Amino acid sequence: QVQLVQSGAEVKKPGASVKVSCKASGYTFTGYYMHWVRQAPGQGLEWMGWINPNSGGTNYAQKFQGRVTMTRDTSISTAYMELSRLRSDDTAVYYCARELAAAGTLDYWGQGTLVTVSS
Amino acid sequence: EIVLTQSPATLSLSPGERATLSCRASQSVSSYLAWYQQKPGQAPRLLIYDASNRATGIPARFSGSGSGTDFTLTISSLEPEDFAVYYCQQRSNWSFTFGPGTKVDIK
Numbered sequence: 549q550v551q552l553v554q555s556g557a558e559v560k561k562p563g564a565s566v567k568v569s570c571k572a573s574g575y576t577f578t579g580y581y582m583h584w585v586r587q588a589p590g591q592g593l594e595w596m597g598w599i600n601p602n603s604g605g606t607n608y609a610q611k612f613q614g615r616v617t618m619t620r621d622t623s624i625s626t627a628y629m630e631l632s633r634l635r636s637d638d639t640a641v642y643y644c645a646r647e648l649a650a651a652g653t654l655d656y657w658g659q660g661t662l663v664t665v666s667s
Numbered sequence: 668e669i670v671l672t673q674s675p676a677t678l679s680l681s682p683g684e685r686a687t688l689s690c691r692a693s694q695s696v697s698s699y700l701a702w703y704q705q706k707p708g709q710a711p712r713l714l715i716y717d718a719s720n721r722a723t724g725i726p727a728r729f730s731g732s733g734s735g736t737d738f739t740l741t742i743s744s745l746e747p748e749d750f751a752v753y754y755c756q757q758r759s760n761w762s763f764t765f766g767p768g769t770k771v772d773i774k
Contacts, residue, residue, distance in 0.1 A: 583763065585711075593703075593711065593754055595763040607761050610668070643710055652758030653701040653716035660710055 550574040552644050552658035559664045565632040568661045570644030577625035578602040581647040583654055584618065584629045586640040594640075598647065599627060634665045669693050669759050671766035679774040686742040688769045690755035695735045699758045702731055702740045705768075706751045714753075715740060745771070 555569040570582065584596040597608035599618040606618050617630045627644055642661045645654035670693040680686055690700065698718040703711035713722040715731035718738060728743040742749055750773050755766040 585765075592768045593705075593756075593765040595756075595765060598763075609762065645711075648713075648716060651716055652699045652763070653713060654703075654711075654756070655713050655716075655722065657710035657712075 550646065550656045552646065552656055554642075554644060554658040554661045557662040557664070559666065560634050562635055562665055562667055564634050564665075565630060566634060566663050567628055567630040568642050568644075568663070570627045570629075570658050572625045572627070572646070575646075577620075578622055580649065582618075582620070582627040583645045583647055584616075585643045585645055585654070587643070587660075588637070588640040591640075596629070596642075601627065631663075634663075636665050639663065639665045668762070669696060669757055669764055671755055671757060671764055673753075673755060673766040673769045675769060676767070677770045677772060679772055680745055681774045682745050682747055684745050686740075686745055686749070686771055688740040688742075688753055688771075690733075690738040690740070690766050692736045692738075692757055696757040696759055698734050700731075700733065700738045701756045702729075703754045703756065704749075704751045705754065711754065742771075 551573045553571045558566050560566050578601045581598045583598040586594050599606045601620045620627045644658040646656040648655040672691045674689045700718045702715040705711040719731045730741045732739050752768045752770045754768045
């Protein structure tokens with residue numbers, strides 16, 4: 549069965565960077581785009597961007613361009629999202645999610661990783 | 668960027684009642700519209716994709732309709748486990764956006 553397992557919670561200081569991992573299993577990792585979505589406490593869902601695990605190509609939401617980097621390691625079926633120059637309003641749960649066969653839909657989600665930015 | 672608006676923000680209903688949730692796009696998204704359910708402390712779950720197709724394992728009481736700019740998610744008869752927040756999401760020009768969500772709570 550498809551599973552996306554994310555790394556554990558992080559606490560970072562303002563100005564630092566965080567790197568969240570998402571290990572995929574149960575399907576061909578390189579066959580599906582991987583997206584990252586975040587959710588601030590009590591707020592809605594915010595799309596951050598995607599990576600094509602096959603080519604390494606990426607597309608980032610304009611809001612995060614220059615601060616986010618999405619990468620992957622196909623040898624271990626893992627995607628990564630790194631966010632730099634953290635601010636307090638980056639405190640959120642970060643999710644990875646698989647795109648359903650280029651359908652523009654996210655069919656499987658990781659469990660989420662809480663990133664807390666606090667001095 | 669295409670903006671999605673959802674209404675109402677909150678829907679207060681009783682189990683067994685019909686729920687009708689609306690999602691409106693600032694410009695046409697064709698049929699590239701999905702709906703997700705999220706419960707507290709959980710990741711979102713895909714319900715509907717391409718406006719009207721139920722995802723695997725989703726009960727038949729959930730249905731989606733619409734195209735262009737106006738979409739509807741209908742829950743024909745609310746079960747206790749359906750009280751949650753519902754988000755619509757669109758894809759255009761390789762980018763995604765989500766609506767602000769509709770909370771369905773118990774009346």
